[in-house]
Amino acid sequence: MLSAYSVQYYNASCYQQWNNFIANAKNATFLFHRDFMEYHQDRFEDASVLVFKQDKLVAILPANKIGTTVFSHLGLTYGGLIYSAKLKFQTVLQIFQKVLQFFYTEGFEQLELKLLPSIYAKGPNQEQDYIMFLLQAKLVRRDMLSVISLSENLPFSKDRKDGVKRALKHHLVIKNDNNFTDFWQTILVPNLQQKYGVKPVHSAEEITLLHNRFPDNIKQFNVYFNEKLVAGTTVFISNRVAHSQYISATTDKNKLGSLDFLHHVLITETFKNKPYFDFGISNENKGKQVNAGLVYWKEGFGARAIAQDFYSIPTANYNHLTNVML
Structure with missing residues (x-):
């Protein structure tokens, strides 16, 4: 045969x-x-x-x-x-x-x-x-992915709910403005360099090129406080899954609740009709270790493990x- x-x-x-x-x-x-x-x-x-x-x-x-x-x-x-x-x-x-x-x-x-x-x-x-x-x-x-089954409606943790409340108090604004360049230059690249000594897999020019080729599949959602960019996520969108490819924020993210608010909106409104929301991995050392703080944050939204x-x-x-x- x-x-x-x-x-x-x-x-x-x-x-x-x-x-x-x-x-x-x-x-x-x-x-x-x-x-x-x-x-x-x-x-x-x-x-x-x-x-x-x-x-x-x-x-x-x-x-x-x-x-x-x-x-x-x-x-x-x-x-x-x-x-x-x-x-x-x-x-x-x-x-x-x-x-x-x-x-x-x-x-x-x-x-x-x-x-x-x-x-x-x-x-x-x-x-x-x-x-x-x-x-x-x-x-x-x-690797272990943290994934939300959006049909299950698992409740958010108190920490995540409190973050959303802080964001509303500070009148944060979310925009799907596809402003990749500012997010890369002011938040993502500096954060990855400072925390891990690495660069994003995609450059700002590359992700912009890919967005132009796949405008329905690659979108940038940014959070603004008093018109200043304070957080964002780059979402890869396929038939069944919305996946946060990059997530990053300024150092006042906990005070403002910027990332909690952003993902609250993405999960409960923007992508609520998708079967799954994928936060990606929290692994290090080729899958053998897990960033405890990162997975705790993701699981606070109801995410659970997929291998x-x-x-x-x-x-x-x-x-x-x-x-x-x-």
């Missing part, structure tokens, strides 16, 4: 076919659109592949390569094999084996795979989790998938 499938590397001639496919896949978001993936193409050597059954595209894998290792694209938050909800398990199994065999014959020794968190898929999507077990893949990292797994797979193990079906 493996001979029924063919694998080829992505090239520019596949641009429209690729994008049309992810628009209808069960486990894809706008991050897999080539216009998102390629904003930083100078940093990564692309190794994405497309899988065909005869002339029909049936799956894709966004990827890049370093030496003899293929990675779920390192410029993206999540990845894995992308496919239609119509595909049944045996087909996914065969396709994954074909992809792994392809990389093996291409001289790659390892595939480093980061799976899509379950909340982002349109339906059940753990075929690859099971395939990792079959492949004897090594779990190399597990994201990262696996290392020897490509030579593709034979492990040969005799699975009885």
Whole structure:
């Protein structure tokens, strides 16, 4: 059955076919659109592949390569094999084996795979989790996302409610003004540099470019006190999830209640019709530790844990998938 499938590397001639496919896949978001993936193409050597059954595209894998290792694209938050909800398990199994065999014959020794968190898929999507077990893949990292199931309506903690009250007392104003530049320059970049000695993954120019390409999917919400910018969050919006990609505020955030107020509005009003609101991870040390203060703040809004797994797979193990079906 493996001979029924063919694998080829992505090239520019596949641009429209690729994008049309992810628009209808069960486990894809706008991050897999080539216009998102390629904003930083100078940093990564692309190794994405497309899988065909005869002339029909049936799956894709966004990827890049370093030496003899293929990675779920390192410029993206999540990845894995992308496919239609119509595909049944045996087909996914065969396709994954074909992809792994392809990389093996291409001289790659390892595939480093980061799976899509379950909340982002349109339906059940753990075929690859099971395939990792079959492949004897090594779990190399597990991150913990703090996620609100918006249908549950878990009550906010007293601390978060008090923050909202302080914000109302100070007459804070929230604007979806998409003013990325001021947020980056006056709050986000200085805070990340001071606290962690790092820069944001995206520069102000890059996030503005991506917003212009995906205006419905990337939005900036800023908080103002007496017309001065005091807090903000950059939200990535997919079909099922609103995700705070960046969150930052001035040092008086607790006194003003700026971040509490901002997320109160986003959760209870702006994105109330989404199934999930994702605060992202609070992990450090490659998933092995958790920032207690950060996760406490997120859980105060009713967020609870969702795991994201990262696996290392020897490509030579593709034979492990040969005799699975009885």
